[in-house]
Amino acid sequence: MTRRTTLKDIARETGVHVSTVSRALDPQKRGSITEEVVDKIREAAERLDYRPNRIAFSLRKQKSMTIGVMIPDITNMIFPAIVRGIESVMEPLGYAAIIVNTDGNSDREKRLIETLQDRGVDGIIHTAVLRSAPNIVEVAHQGLPVVTLNRKVEEADIPYVINDEEAGIRQIFELLYQAGHRNIAHLSGPPDLSTGLLRQQAFLAVTADYGMARDDLVIEEADRFEEAEGRRCTQAILSRAPETTAVLCANDRLALGAIDHCTRTGVKCPADISITGFNDMAFLDLIPPGLTTVRIEQFEAGAQAARLLAKILDGHADQVPRETVLPVSLKIRNSVAVPRASKS
Amino acid sequence: MTRRTTLKDIARETGVHVSTVSRALDPQKRGSITEEVVDKIREAAERLDYRPNRIAFSLRKQKSMTIGVMIPDITNMIFPAIVRGIESVMEPLGYAAIIVNTDGNSDREKRLIETLQDRGVDGIIHTAVLRSAPNIVEVAHQGLPVVTLNRKVEEADIPYVINDEEAGIRQIFELLYQAGHRNIAHLSGPPDLSTGLLRQQAFLAVTADYGMARDDLVIEEADRFEEAEGRRCTQAILSRAPETTAVLCANDRLALGAIDHCTRTGVKCPADISITGFNDMAFLDLIPPGLTTVRIEQFEAGAQAARLLAKILDGHADQVPRETVLPVSLKIRNSVAVPRASKS
DNA sequence: GTGAAAGCGCTAACAC
DNA sequence: GTGTTAGCGCTTTCAC
Numbered sequence: 001m002t003r004r005t006t007l008k009d010i011a012r013e014t015g016v017h018v019s020t021v022s023r024a025l026d027p028q029k030r031g032s033i034t035e036e037v038v039d040k041i042r043e044a045a046e047r048l049d050y051r052p053n054r055i056a057f058s059l060r061k062q063k064s065m066t067i068g069v070m071i072p073d074i075t076n077m078i079f080p081a082i083v084r085g086i087e088s089v090m091e092p093l094g095y096a097a098i099i100v101n102t103d104g105n106s107d108r109e110k111r112l113i114e115t116l117q118d119r120g121v122d123g124i125i126h127t128a129v130l131r132s133a134p135n136i137v138e139v140a141h142q143g144l145p146v147v148t149l150n151r152k153v154e155e156a157d158i159p160y161v162i163n164d165e166e167a168g169i170r171q172i173f174e175l176l177y178q179a180g181h182r183n184i185a186h187l188s189g190p191p192d193l194s195t196g197l198l199r200q201q202a203f204l205a206v207t208a209d210y211g212m213a214r215d216d217l218v219i220e221e222a223d224r225f226e227e228a229e230g231r232r233c234t235q236a237i238l239s240r241a242p243e244t245t246a247v248l249c250a251n252d253r254l255a256l257g258a259i260d261h262c263t264r265t266g267v268k269c270p271a272d273i274s275i276t277g278f279n280d281m282a283f284l285d286l287i288p289p290g291l292t293t294v295r296i297e298q299f300e301a302g303a304q305a306a307r308l309l310a311k312i313l314d315g316h317a318d319q320v321p322r323e324t325v326l327p328v329s330l331k332i333r334n335s336v337a338v339p340r341a342s343k344s
Numbered sequence: 345m346t347r348r349t350t351l352k353d354i355a356r357e358t359g360v361h362v363s364t365v366s367r368a369l370d371p372q373k374r375g376s377i378t379e380e381v382v383d384k385i386r387e388a389a390e391r392l393d394y395r396p397n398r399i400a401f402s403l404r405k406q407k408s409m410t411i412g413v414m415i416p417d418i419t420n421m422i423f424p425a426i427v428r429g430i431e432s433v434m435e436p437l438g439y440a441a442i443i444v445n446t447d448g449n450s451d452r453e454k455r456l457i458e459t460l461q462d463r464g465v466d467g468i469i470h471t472a473v474l475r476s477a478p479n480i481v482e483v484a485h486q487g488l489p490v491v492t493l494n495r496k497v498e499e500a501d502i503p504y505v506i507n508d509e510e511a512g513i514r515q516i517f518e519l520l521y522q523a524g525h526r527n528i529a530h531l532s533g534p535p536d537l538s539t540g541l542l543r544q545q546a547f548l549a550v551t552a553d554y555g556m557a558r559d560d561l562v563i564e565e566a567d568r569f570e571e572a573e574g575r576r577c578t579q580a581i582l583s584r585a586p587e588t589t590a591v592l593c594a595n596d597r598l599a600l601g602a603i604d605h606c607t608r609t610g611v612k613c614p615a616d617i618s619i620t621g622f623n624d625m626a627f628l629d630l631i632p633p634g635l636t637t638v639r640i641e642q643f644e645a646g647a648q649a650a651r652l653l654a655k656i657l658d659g660h661a662d663q664v665p666r667e668t669v670l671p672v673s674l675k676i677r678n679s680v681a682v683p684r685a686s687k688s
Numbered sequence: 689g690t691g692a693a694a695g696c697g698c699t700a701a702c703a704c
Numbered sequence: 705g706t707g708t709t710a711g712c713g714c715t716t717t718c719a720c
Contacts, residue, residue, distance in 0.1 A: 004461075006696095006697055006698085008697075008698095017707050017708075018697090019698095019700080019707070020706055020707075022698070022699060022700090023706085026699090032706090033706080034705060034706090037705080051458065054462045055399060055402045055403045055463070055464050055697070056712090056713095057410060057698060058697080059399050059696090059698075060697080060698045060699050060700085061699070066442075069694080074424055074427055075424040075428055077626070080419040080423075080424055096442050097442070098410075098440050098441070100440075101429075114395065117400070118398045119410075119634075120398065158704050167680055191359075227630075234367070260630070283631070285633050286571075286604070350712095351714065352713075352714095360690075360691085361690065362691095363691065363693095363713080363715075364690055367716095370715090376689065377689065378690090396714080397713050399713080400696090401715080402714095403697065403714075404695080404696050405696085405711080405714085405715070406696070409720050574720095
C-alpha cells in the first residue's frame, strides 16, 4: 500500500514548516497566513492528494468525530429508519457512527459501551427497548454526552426523545370507541420493554378517562412482540372475555398474530372483531384486511436525537431540552368496523 | 469528564517505566517481564480501571481495528441481516464497523470511501447493487483490503461473495415447468443492478436449456425493485402476451406488485396465474396467497464476506478464494399451481 | 528484564 | 506571518 501523504510531505514540498501547512489548510486559521503561501500549500496538497489523518487529529484533539449508536437489533424493522435519521444529521457534520446491537442483553450492552469508550466516541445515542438501562446512566454520569431514544430516563439528567405513545393509544382507543366499541381488550406488549409499559399505561389512562372500571378491563400481556404471542394472547382474551368486540394491540406484529388467530378460528376481522396495531411497519398495506394502526416517525426520531446530541457536542448542552416528544398519527385501513351488536 | 487513566498513570503508580507497563499489559510480550512486576502492574491497571486508548494504538500501529461496510441502504430489508452477519465475525475479533449508505449514488459512494480511508479503516466490505463500482476497484488497487458482496468484480482481483442466483432461478423455473407451465414470462429487475442482470441472464440460460427460442421469451424490465413497477410490468406482460400462465419475478417486491395487479384486474393467483418471487423477505408468509420464492442466506453471506476479509487482514490473503458462491433454496408456498389450460 | 528515546500525524502555545 | 517546541497515548528499537 502506497503511504498516504502527510503534512510533513507538503512542508518538505513547499519549503515551509508543518505547522504552517496545518494552519494554511485549516479554514479557521487560514487568515493568519500570507495568501500566496496558502495558495502554494493548497496547490501542493491538491497535487499530492493530501487527506488529513483523522486518527492523528483525534489523538491530538481528544475528539474522534465518531458517535456510538446503540440499538437492540438492526434487523428489527424500526431501527434502520432510525439509523438513517441519525446519519442524516451526523454525516454532514463530519461524524461517523459505530452501530452496535445489544440484543437486549445487559452484559453485552455493558461490554459494548466499554468498546465505544475505548474507541473514544464523542457521544452515544442509545435507543433502548429495555426499561432499565443502568449501564448507560453510569457512563453519562462520567461525562460522556448521551441521548436516549424511545426511553425516558428518570434516574439521570439524560435528554430523551420519545414518540407520543400516550397520544397514539388515546387516538386509536377513541377511534374504536366512536365506532361503537365498549368491550375493548388490550393486547399489551411485554411490560419490561419501554414501549410495552408506556402503551399499557396509556391504555389504563384513557379507559379511566372514559369511566371504565379498572377491574373490568381485559388486558393480556405478551412475552415478546411477535406474531405467535399475538395469537396466544388473542385466544386468551377471547376465551376469558367472549364479549370482546375490539382488540387494541400494542404493536403491529401482535395485531397480525391476533388477526391470524381470528381468521383461523373463523372470526372475521373486521366484521366480527376490530383489531388495531401500532408502529405502521412496512408492507402492512399488503396484508389483509389492512391494519388500522398508529404511525410513528422513526426517521425523524433518529434525526431529532442526533440534533440534540450534536448540540451537546457543540457545547450547547444548555439549549437541549430534557424531553422531546414526537407526534404520532392515525393510519386508518380496514381492520376496524362497527361492532356486530350495534350493526343490526 | 474525568480523564481516563493512561499507561503513564500506571507507570507513576508502580514506579516503573511506561514501556514496561505497555509490555506487561501485552499478552504477547508479557513473557519478557518479571512475574511480580507484571502482577504489580496488572493490579494497578485494574485498580485504576485502565482501558487502553485505541486511538493512540491506531496511530502508532497504523491499524484502526475498524472496517468500513458499504451498503446501498440499510432500510432495504435484506441488509440488516447482512450487517449482523458481518458483525458476528468481526466483533469477536475486536473490529468495529462503520456502516455507510451509498443510496446507489456513485458520487456519494466515492465521498464515503474517502471518509472511510481518512478514518483509517483496515478494510472494506462492499455490498453493491450497482453493477459498476469503479470507485471501490480503484481503492482496492491502492492496496486497501476489499471484499464485495452480491457482486462479481471482473476488473480487479477482488474476492467476492455472491448467492447462487443462477441456481435459484433455475430451480424456480423448473418448479413452474414441472407444474405444467410453458408460457413463463420473466419480470426482470433493473439490468443495471447486479441481481437484476444476473437473474435475467439465468432466466435466459435456463429457458435456452429447455429449448425455448429466445425470440419467444416474454421479458419485461422493471426500473426499480418496487411493487409499483411489478404492477406496471405485469400489465405490460399480460397485454403483450395474454397466453402467459406464470410470471417468474426477479424479486419478492416485484412479485407482490404482480399479484396485486392481478387481484385488482380479477385474475386470481394461483388459480389463473402462477407468480414467483426471489429473496424470501420477512412477513411474506402473511401476505396472501403466500408467495413461492427463493430463499437466500443473507446473514451467512455477511458472515462469509467478513471471514474472507478477516483472513486478508490477518495476512493470509493467499488463502482467500476469488469467488464464493452461497447456496439458495426453494421456499414453496401457494402462489404456484397447475396452469388453467392443463387443469380441465 | 527494564529504561530511554523516538515517532505515528497532527495541533497549539509560545516565541520572534 | 511563520518557525519552534511540546505533547496527545501508545509501541518499539536500542541500550545496558
